[in-house]
Amino acid sequence: MAAMNRLFRSPSSSLSLARRCLSTAAASETAKSQPYIHTPLVTGQDPKAKSVQWVFLGCPGVGKGTYASRLSTLLGVPHIATGDLVREELNSSGSLSKQLAEIVNQGKLVSDEIILSLLSKRLEAGEARGESGFILDGFPRTVRQAEILDEVTDIELVVNLKLPESVLVDKCLGRRICSECGKNFNVASINLKGENGSPGMSMAPLLPPPQCVSKLISRADDTEAVVMERLRVYHDKSQPVENFYRSQGKLLEFDLPGGIPESWPKLLEVLNLDEHEDKLSAAA
Numbered sequence: 001m002a003a004m005n006r007l008f009r010s011p012s013s014s015l016s017l018a019r020r021c022l023s024t025a026a027a028s029e030t031a032k033s034q035p036y037i038h039t040p041l042v043t044g045q046d047p048k049a050k051s052v053q054w055v056f057l058g059c060p061g062v063g064k065g066t067y068a069s070r071l072s073t074l075l076g077v078p079h080i081a082t083g084d085l086v087r088e089e090l091n092s093s094g095s096l097s098k099q100l101a102e103i104v105n106q107g108k109l110v111s112d113e114i115i116l117s118l119l120s121k122r123l124e125a126g127e128a129r130g131e132s133g134f135i136l137d138g139f140p141r142t143v144r145q146a147e148i149l150d151e152v153t154d155i156e157l158v159v160n161l162k163l164p165e166s167v168l169v170d171k172c173l174g175r176r177i178c179s180e181c182g183k184n185f186n187v188a189s190i191n192l193k194g195e196n197g198s199p200g201m202s203m204a205p206l207l208p209p210p211q212c213v214s215k216l217i218s219r220a221d222d223t224e225a226v227v228m229e230r231l232r233v234y235h236d237k238s239q240p241v242e243n244f245y246r247s248q249g250k251l252l253e254f255d256l257p258g259g260i261p262e263s264w265p266k267l268l269e270v271l272n273l274d275e276h277e278d279k280l281s282a283a284a
Helices: 002-009 011-022 029-033 064-075 082-090 097-105 112-128 143-152 165-173 224-246 260-270 274-283
Strands: 053-057 079-081 134-137 157-162 175-178 184-186 190-192 201-203 251-255
Touching: 053 064, 053 224, 064 079, 064 134, 064 157, 064 260, 079 082, 079 112, 082 097, 082 112, 082 134, 112 143, 143 224, 165 175, 165 190, 165 201, 165 224, 224 251, 251 260, 260 274
Parallel strands: 053 134, 053 157, 079 134, 157 251
Antiparallel strands: 175 184, 190 201
């Protein structure tokens, strides 16, 4: 916890460290009060020439990791998922692993102190590798975390992914991981009928190759009770973060129209990245 203790107890030195890890830019209060306008890439410009500082928000199971990872590949910036950082710590023999296991298996939010400690360690490692820019996934999850992040960097855009709650539950319950190769799959087949003028939605399952079928496992926290608790906690504790960034004019609301084939092109379009879709599709 030494890095985060410095963050809370020694503001000048810790904020300097975090600025080096995250960004050298600082947002002025005037800039924060203006509506966010996304600057498109110049036609023909390599998307990896643009370093971004973005955040992805959304309920558990909405697909933040999927879309953030694809954009990370396109833009050449690191995708930093706090959920992955927590799982890495859970699988380690570190002092936090037992404490984290109890929190995660009950569907509760991991404390600010723990998340900030894990994130600080990841950012310091990235700084040593010469990383520039980032896409944060799963952070910030509370207004306090958002305020701390605002003190050390200028977040340019916050993408809020949205899906109906019934779809989120089905997606979470359908998640599977190959115990051998570590890849993620989803066995849920979503067919939501349209009601009251709203369109229906279909999502095909993301099935594993034959060699992974017998090795599929579920996450310990992907039970219906835990999923419902995670959604409740999200709405109670994390949703105010949306209002925090909405007030700064940085929030982009994006209702996913379906699975990846339907949603990915539309997301690139609203981000002004659609001219690079073919390049990423070939690499995906």
